[in-house]
Amino acid sequence: MAFLSEAQKVDLLRLDTEVGLDVSPNVGSFEIQKEKEQKEREKVRQEREKESEDKEKEREEREKERELAVKEKEKERELAAKEKEKDRELAAKEKEKERELAARKEREHELLLKKMELETEERRIDSTIEERLKSSLDVYHLIQRFHTKVGDI
Secondary structure, three states, rough: HHHHHHOOOOHHHHHHHHOOOOOOOOOOHHHHHHHHHHHHHHHHHHHHHHHHHHHHHHHHHHHHHHHHHHHHHHHHHHHHHHHHHHHHHHHHHHHHHHHHHHHHHHHHHHHHHHHHHHHHHHHHHHHHHHHHHHHHHHHHHHHOOOOOOOOOO
């Protein structure tokens, strides 16, 4: 900055136009320097605002990502809960089918036992009838062989 204080006004005006400052020839070097400093401060302020906006955007993006992650985890939990419920329902249906199958087998077993009992009873009755028929036939044969005239069997 020391070289600026030694420079002439014309040189400073030329330098200002090269840099892009719009300065009138009536302005003093001190005012030009003040204007430069003010523009630099404005530029720094704009950069800080931009950085602040960028940080705010990044913060908002992180917040959105967090919200999405939370929603995704919630969906996963809901899906897991639904899947567990389906598994429980499926297991309950399987148990019910097994119970029905066991009850059906038990009923078939009972019917088979009843059938066997009836067959046994039928055989017993048949054998009793056969014995009676045999004894009746035996008696009949005896009666036919008995001759009343002879009186002898």
